[in-house]
Amino acid sequence: xxxxxxxxxxxxxxxxxxxxxxxxxxxxxxxxxxxxxxxxxxxxxxxxxxxxxxxxxxxxxxxxxxxxxxxxxxxxxxxxxxxxxxxxxxxxxxxxxxxxxxxxxxxxxxxxxxxxxxxxxxxxxxxxxxxxxxxxxxxxxxxxxxxxxxxxxxxxxxxxxxxxxxxxxxxxxxxxxxxxxxxxxxxxxxxxxxxxxxxxxxxxxxxxxxxxxxxxxxxxxxxxxxxxxxxxxxxxxxxxxxxxxxxxxxxxxxxxxxxxxxxxxxxxxxxx
Amino acid sequence: xxxxxxxxxxxxxxxxxxxxxxxxxxxxxxxxxxxxxxxxxxxxxxxxxxxxxxxxxxxxxxxxxxxxxxxxxxxxxxxxxxxxxxxxxxxxxxxxxxxxxxxxxxxxxxxxxxxxxxxxxxxxxxxxxxxxxxxxxxxxxxxxxxxxxxxxxxxxxx
Numbered sequence: 001x002x003x004x005x006x007x008x009x010x011x012x013x014x015x016x017x018x019x020x021x022x023x024x025x026x027x028x029x030x031x032x033x034x035x036x037x038x039x040x041x042x043x044x045x046x047x048x049x050x051x052x053x054x055x056x057x058x059x060x061x062x063x064x065x066x067x068x069x070x071x072x073x074x075x076x077x078x079x080x081x082x083x084x085x086x087x088x089x090x091x092x093x094x095x096x097x098x099x100x101x102x103x104x105x106x107x108x109x110x111x112x113x114x115x116x117x118x119x120x121x122x123x124x125x126x127x128x129x130x131x132x133x134x135x136x137x138x139x140x141x142x143x144x145x146x147x148x149x150x151x152x153x154x155x156x157x158x159x160x161x162x163x164x165x166x167x168x169x170x171x172x173x174x175x176x177x178x179x180x181x182x183x184x185x186x187x188x189x190x191x192x193x194x195x196x197x198x199x200x201x202x203x204x205x206x207x208x209x210x211x212x213x214x215x216x217x218x219x220x221x222x223x224x225x226x227x228x229x230x231x232x233x234x235x236x237x238x239x240x241x242x243x244x245x246x247x248x249x250x251x252x253x254x255x256x257x258x259x260x261x262x263x264x265x266x267x268x269x270x271x272x
Numbered sequence: 273x274x275x276x277x278x279x280x281x282x283x284x285x286x287x288x289x290x291x292x293x294x295x296x297x298x299x300x301x302x303x304x305x306x307x308x309x310x311x312x313x314x315x316x317x318x319x320x321x322x323x324x325x326x327x328x329x330x331x332x333x334x335x336x337x338x339x340x341x342x343x344x345x346x347x348x349x350x351x352x353x354x355x356x357x358x359x360x361x362x363x364x365x366x367x368x369x370x371x372x373x374x375x376x377x378x379x380x381x382x383x384x385x386x387x388x389x390x391x392x393x394x395x396x397x398x399x400x401x402x403x404x405x406x407x408x409x410x411x412x413x414x415x416x417x418x419x420x421x422x423x424x425x426x427x428x429x430x
Contacts, residue, residue, distance in 0.1 A: 002290070002292060025339065028339060032316075041336055046341075091385065093404060096331075096335065
């Protein structure tokens with residue numbers, strides 16, 4: 001085809017990516033708004049390795065070209081990811097938009113990316129030289145700056161199979177449906193015998209990338225719920241200092257206030 | 273390798289000789305003269321350009337022609353040849369769910385997509401199903417009622 005290539009295997013896709021100047025095309029829901037004419041697309045929707053969701057010993061492996069609808073209809077994908085993906089746009093967009101597209105677009109507002117951060121997801125980046133596996137937090141180097149080579153494709157997203165059951169998720173938009181996130185929040189906690197074994201907190205749409213502060217999470221890890229309650233004020237204050245929102249469609253002050261409200265609501269909901 | 277893009281359009285195998293980066297919406301209207309597909313926003317917000325791509329609702333303004341290679345595309349012109357269309361058509365008319373009509377080709381295909389997945393949808397499933405199809409005239413309630421009517425009258429068709 002003129003100005004495009006329909007790959008039908010991963011090998012073919014990676015060879016095309018390595019040798020031709022082509023933009024990976026997932027669902028087109030962002031690319032087609034730009035509607036650039038003098039470019040070429042590498043179509044990935046017929047690459048079997050990238051359009052399936054499978055499970056191994058450790059991970060749920062979501063192919064990069066899987067659509068949001070596929071994720072919603074899968075029995076393997078954790079509920080937290082499904083809840084976030086269900087909030088993306090409307091059915092027609094969810095039928096075409098893809099998981100790797102949501103990541104590769106580079107936006108800190110991307111609803112599935114927030115979950116990738118809070119879940120410590122890893123990305124399998126493929127090229128004709130082989131695969132490398134990169135933690136999501138390292139993949140985002142800055143605003144629209146990704147650790148993705150010109151010859152690489154986001155082949156799979158790896159989500160941990162376990163540990164995501166006890167979660168809190170909120171998306172704040174200007175309306176209930178068809179809304180771009182103004183602020184999004186996800187928290188995951190693991191409590192055993194009244195002790196916090198693990199906690200993860202991420203904020204989307206606030207800064208150049210999704211924010212997560214692992215150092216601050218350590219303030220809570222290992223604490224009993226009673227001790228955590230004592231620590232709560234200092235914990236929230238630490239987030240107040242750490243979060244430095246950018247001004248966008250909404251003010252930085254608004255973003256900061258909502259972030260802290262959501263953090264407090266999460267802690268309330270989990271008995272801290 | 274052939275430069276043509278091959279896909280199925282309203283039940284017929286067709287070839288497209290333009291660029292892979294062309295919009296499906298533009299090709300449908302200008303190359304295939306299927307003007308039941310409406311252009312509203314060109315950014316996936318309004319749903320006026322909805323088509324069925326491999327049986328699922330898609331905004332044709334956001335689909336590149338290359339993506340269609342090997343796919344099946346159904347527009348309102350193709351769908352109107354079906355029995356299910358007759359039921360939906362009657363249902364929309366029976367509750368006066370159509371005013372200016374611009375959104376209706378998209379609404380009808382969204383209705384088909386809803387009923388294909390859930391033959392007896394709840395109110396919430398209907399509202400979610402048409403959440404990407406904007407109507408500036410009706411206030412939606414009549415359309416929702418039409419979809420409920422179609423589900424009832426078309427019992428067994430979906």
